[in-house]
Amino acid sequence: MINTKNRPDRHNEDIPVGKTVAFCRCWQSDKFPYCDGAHRRLNSEGDSVGPVVVKAVAAES
């Protein structure tokens, strides 16, 4: 899939410690850069894509 919706190609996000966030990798989410499940439609059409899920953890001191 390519960036057909002209989403920005870079985001800087602060994630609070303990929070889990799913970032879109298919470029089709209406909540970009967050996954909204739009990748499921692509997968039903033969693609194989999904979000990257990140959990913020406290840095070790």
Ligand code: FES
């Ligand atoms: S909507 Fe793009 S990866 Fe889920």
